[in-house]
Amino acid sequence: MRVETITTVLDLVGVFINGLLGGSVARRRELDLFGYVVIGVVSGLGGGLIRDVLLQHGPPLALTNPLYIPIALAGAGVAFLLKFTERDWNRLFYVLDAIALCVWAVAGAQRTLAVGLGWLPAILLGTTTAVGGGATRDLLVQRVPAVFGGNGLYASVAALVAALQVICSALGAPTVVGTSVGVVVGTALRLVAYRRGWELPGGLEWEARDVIGKAVHPPLRRNRRRGRRRDGDD
Amino acid sequence: MRVETITTVLDLVGVFINGLLGGSVARRRELDLFGYVVIGVVSGLGGGLIRDVLLQHGPPLALTNPLYIPIALAGAGVAFLLKFTERDWNRLFYVLDAIALCVWAVAGAQRTLAVGLGWLPAILLGTTTAVGGGATRDLLVQRVPAVFGGNGLYASVAALVAALQVICSALGAPTVVGTSVGVVVGTALRLVAYRRGWELPGGLEWEARDVIGKAVHPPLRRNRRRGRRRDGDD
Amino acid sequence: MRVETITTVLDLVGVFINGLLGGSVARRRELDLFGYVVIGVVSGLGGGLIRDVLLQHGPPLALTNPLYIPIALAGAGVAFLLKFTERDWNRLFYVLDAIALCVWAVAGAQRTLAVGLGWLPAILLGTTTAVGGGATRDLLVQRVPAVFGGNGLYASVAALVAALQVICSALGAPTVVGTSVGVVVGTALRLVAYRRGWELPGGLEWEARDVIGKAVHPPLRRNRRRGRRRDGDD
Numbered sequence: 001m002r003v004e005t006i007t008t009v010l011d012l013v014g015v016f017i018n019g020l021l022g023g024s025v026a027r028r029r030e031l032d033l034f035g036y037v038v039i040g041v042v043s044g045l046g047g048g049l050i051r052d053v054l055l056q057h058g059p060p061l062a063l064t065n066p067l068y069i070p071i072a073l074a075g076a077g078v079a080f081l082l083k084f085t086e087r088d089w090n091r092l093f094y095v096l097d098a099i100a101l102c103v104w105a106v107a108g109a110q111r112t113l114a115v116g117l118g119w120l121p122a123i124l125l126g127t128t129t130a131v132g133g134g135a136t137r138d139l140l141v142q143r144v145p146a147v148f149g150g151n152g153l154y155a156s157v158a159a160l161v162a163a164l165q166v167i168c169s170a171l172g173a174p175t176v177v178g179t180s181v182g183v184v185v186g187t188a189l190r191l192v193a194y195r196r197g198w199e200l201p202g203g204l205e206w207e208a209r210d211v212i213g214k215a216v217h218p219p220l221r222r223n224r225r226r227g228r229r230r231d232g233d234d
Numbered sequence: 235m236r237v238e239t240i241t242t243v244l245d246l247v248g249v250f251i252n253g254l255l256g257g258s259v260a261r262r263r264e265l266d267l268f269g270y271v272v273i274g275v276v277s278g279l280g281g282g283l284i285r286d287v288l289l290q291h292g293p294p295l296a297l298t299n300p301l302y303i304p305i306a307l308a309g310a311g312v313a314f315l316l317k318f319t320e321r322d323w324n325r326l327f328y329v330l331d332a333i334a335l336c337v338w339a340v341a342g343a344q345r346t347l348a349v350g351l352g353w354l355p356a357i358l359l360g361t362t363t364a365v366g367g368g369a370t371r372d373l374l375v376q377r378v379p380a381v382f383g384g385n386g387l388y389a390s391v392a393a394l395v396a397a398l399q400v401i402c403s404a405l406g407a408p409t410v411v412g413t414s415v416g417v418v419v420g421t422a423l424r425l426v427a428y429r430r431g432w433e434l435p436g437g438l439e440w441e442a443r444d445v446i447g448k449a450v451h452p453p454l455r456r457n458r459r460r461g462r463r464r465d466g467d468d
Numbered sequence: 469m470r471v472e473t474i475t476t477v478l479d480l481v482g483v484f485i486n487g488l489l490g491g492s493v494a495r496r497r498e499l500d501l502f503g504y505v506v507i508g509v510v511s512g513l514g515g516g517l518i519r520d521v522l523l524q525h526g527p528p529l530a531l532t533n534p535l536y537i538p539i540a541l542a543g544a545g546v547a548f549l550l551k552f553t554e555r556d557w558n559r560l561f562y563v564l565d566a567i568a569l570c571v572w573a574v575a576g577a578q579r580t581l582a583v584g585l586g587w588l589p590a591i592l593l594g595t596t597t598a599v600g601g602g603a604t605r606d607l608l609v610q611r612v613p614a615v616f617g618g619n620g621l622y623a624s625v626a627a628l629v630a631a632l633q634v635i636c637s638a639l640g641a642p643t644v645v646g647t648s649v650g651v652v653v654g655t656a657l658r659l660v661a662y663r664r665g666w667e668l669p670g671g672l673e674w675e676a677r678d679v680i681g682k683a684v685h686p687p688l689r690r691n692r693r694r695g696r697r698r699d700g701d702d
Contacts, residue, residue: 023437026382032434034389035382041358049288054517056527059290063355070354080437120538121531124509142378144610148494148503155502200500203491203548257671260616266668268623269616275592283522293524297589304588314671376612 003176007103010183012071014100017093019044019072022137023079024086029141033080039137040076041069046133051108051125057115094194095187101154102186105130105161106179110169119166126162131155152194161186237410241337244417246305248334251327253278253306256371257313258320263375267314273371274310275303280367285342285359291349328428329421335388336420338364339395340413344403353400360396365389386428395420471644475571478651480539482568485561487512487540490605491547492554497609501548507605508544509537514601519576519593525583562662563655569622570654572598573629574647578637587634594630599623620662629654 022043026036045062052060062068078084108129112122131154135145147155161182168178192198256277260270279296286294296302312318342363346356365388369379381389395416402412426432490511494504513530520528530536546552576597580590599622603613615623629650636646660666 027437029378029382030436031382032436034393034434036437038382038389053287053290053521054528054531056290056521056524059349059351060288063288063351063358066352066354069358083437115527117527117531118534120534124537125531139373139607140379142376142610144497145608148497148499148506155506159502200502202498202500203495203504203551261671263612263616264670265616266670268627268668270671272616272623287521287524290524293583293585294522297522297585297592300586300588303592317671373607374613376610 003179007107007179010099010103011107012067013096014104015044015068015071016075017089017096017100018133019075020079020084020093021075021086021089021097021134022072023076024084024089025137025141026076027079027084028086036076036080037073039140040079041072042140043133043137044072044075045069046136047104047108047129047131048133050132050136051111051129054125054128055112055115055117095191098157098187098190098194099183101130101158101190102161102183103179105158105186106165106182109162109165110175110178113166113169119170122166123159123162126165127155127159130158130162153190153198153200156200157186157190157193160189237413241341241413244333244337245341246301247330248338249278249302249305250309251323251330251334252367253309254313254318255309255320255323255327255331255368256306257310258318258323259371259375260310261313261318262320270310270314271307273374274313275306276374277367277371278306278309279303280370281338281342281363281365282367284366284370285345285363288359288362289346289349289351329425332391332421332424332428333417335364335392335424336395336417337413339392339420340399340416343396343399344409344412347400347403353404356400357393357396360399361389361393364392364395387424387432387434390434391420391424391427394423471647475575475647478567478571479575480535481564482572483512483536483539484543485557485564485568486601487543488547488552489543489554489557489561489565489602490540491544492552492557493605493609494544495547495552496554504544504548505541507608508547509540510608511601511605512540512543513537514604515572515576515597515599516601518600518604519579519597522593522596523580523583523585563659566625566655566658566662567651569598569626569658570629570651571647573626573654574633574650577630577633578643578646581634581637587638590634591627591630594633595623595627598626598629621658621666621668624668625654625658625661628657 019040022040023036025043026039029035031039045068048062048068049060052058052062058064105126107126109122109126111129112125113119117125131147135147138145164182164185165178168181253274256274257270259277260273263269265273279302282296282302283294286292286296292298339360341360343356343360345363346359347353351359365381369381372379398416398419399412402415487508490507490509491504493511494507497503499507513536516530516536517528520526520530526532573594575594577590577594579597580593581587585593599615603615606613632650632653633646636649
């Protein structure tokens with residue numbers, strides 16, 4: 001009971017600060033008040049909405065629980081009133097955001113397992129819950145979603161936390177254990193990765209042409225081989 | 235009965251002219267025939283589809299009612315045959331579009347309340363029904379959705395009409411009253427706002443740093459104060 | 469039974485090669501590993517996910533069948549390891565891709581009819597199943613979806629195959645017939661269209677102003693007529 005209360009509070013804190021972040025993005029794009037509302041709601045509630053739409057298990061939590069929409073709107077409203085940049089936001093809230101990221105990933109994985117789906121959908125939808133709102137927000141304002149790179153393992157931490165939740169659930173551990181482990185480990189990793197600028201690798205440089213192409217167009221290979229790896233840096 | 239027939243007809247008129255508008259956008263982007271079909275269908279049916287997917291209450295109306303898809307396609311087809319610009323469209327259809335906007339907002343709010351959700355989701359989904367198709371269309375062709383600003387209170391009118399519908403419903407007024415009030419008030423406001431170029435305000439200029447930042451980095455404030463408000467116009 | 473096995477295998481082959489294609493797009497955009505995963509999953513599973521969300525008939529097949537996600541991930545993983553361009557992909561897989569396109573269109577139409585919806589939604593969702601993943605992928609990386617033109621009748625073939633499936637179903641033909649006819653005819657058409665660069669037409673050049681505008685602003689027409697058709701090429 002105690003843990004569930006904490007989880008709910010952290011979930012809603014995440015909604016608020018993501019609504020606020022959405023509002024900061026709306027300000028940067030010089031949107032009008034309606035733009036703040038849309039981007040704030042999408043940032044704060046988008047991940048859960050996508051998850052619940054995919055789960056097909058009744059109306060989304062964000063619509064049935066009367067707290068979600070007002071709290072997301074409050075975040076956007078604060079961003080509308082106060083001149084807040086994304087950098088200010090990062091400085092003030094990145095710890096809270098790391099915690100909320102993990103809480104959302106745990107909640108998404110739990111909800112997916114509760115509906116009876118398997119471990120892989122649980123990880124997928126846990127991650128989606130955590131990063132889907134921000135990604136949709138970025139799409140709405142026409143930028144490549146930040147989760148695709150250069151963001152201190154943001155999405156990877158969400159996937160890891162969802163995976164931990166799945167493992168704890170498979171081991172029969174009570175909810176509190178999975179939640180605590182996921183949030184503590186995930187938040188710690190996220191904060192370290194954020195400060196040190198850790199990144200996932202980009203694509204490797206093995207040449208598909210070497211492996212597969214040879215069989216298809218062997219005569220073409222000779223000339224091209226000389227210039228090979230020119231576009232690789234190492 | 236009479237009113238419901240009128241509402242249905244206006245709803246379908248909205249589908250047709252938004253399909254046509256979508257087709258005009260497709261023409262501007264020089265898409266092929268399939269592009270006209272997709273953009274027309276999204277413009278005409280997108281808002282209702284998003285609403286029904288979020289409500290999770292059976293297949294979307296646009297798929298179960300056999301009139302919606304053909305009418306949206308007819309609109310796109312006309313735009314494919316006739317050289318129609320968005321400006322032509324605005325000149326010819328902005329009154330009809332204002333009416334359809336309000337009808338859609340009313341219908342979205344009613345449907346949300348009928349499913350048993352609260353007043354805030356009803357306003358949110360009423361607005362989504364009215365403006366979601368156009369916003370999705372803009373995303374598909376890579377432009378920032380027009381509802382985010384500079385569009386004569388378009389989205390705000392939808393939100394207001396949905397709110398009026400919610401109030402009338404809460405007061406126990408028969409459907410016809412809420413519908414009539416919403417459509418009449420909303421259309422009038424939209425037409426005035428459109429002609430006079432009324433807009434919602436952008437973000438206010440209160441400095442978040444003054445309110446919150448002081449507590450975080452007090453020593454940094456001194457130097458920055460001199461340059462403060464330079465980027466504010468008033 | 470035999471045919472259904474073949475269909476399932478071809479469906480999954482489509483998931484794999486579209487995951488791979490998604491990964492190639494991720495490489496071109498220099499996304500990190502998470503980007504490969506997201507774009508791969510969206511490319512391979514997006515069309516079916518959109519269809520199942522719109523059908524509102526239980527959790528999407530891609531989440532309940534344990535093979536879909538791993539196979540899409542495998543495709544993205546291969547693209548992460550091997551340096552694969554979209555051109556390499558086209559050279560190696562376009563026949564397989566044409567087959568998968570048709571299989572997806574058939575499957576989408578069948579599933580829509582099975583839920584009890586009409587022929588037009590069946591064609592719409594059959595096409596969506598076939599091309600929705602690729603279109604969503606293009607949106608995520610900020611390019612106008614390739615299905616909107618210049619792509620060798622890609623989407624049109626999907627619509628045709630879905631329509632053939634609807635016709636076969638209406639005639640009471642067993643599933644195997646509709647599937648076979650659709651896949652054979654569709655694949656043949658796609659391959660010919662691809663090689664010959666066939667395209668759908670863009671919008672026609674009939675002047676809307678001539679047909680409709682005259683009634684609205686007759687006096688303005690005179691001056692404009694001289695400059696008319698200047699923007700038409702033929």
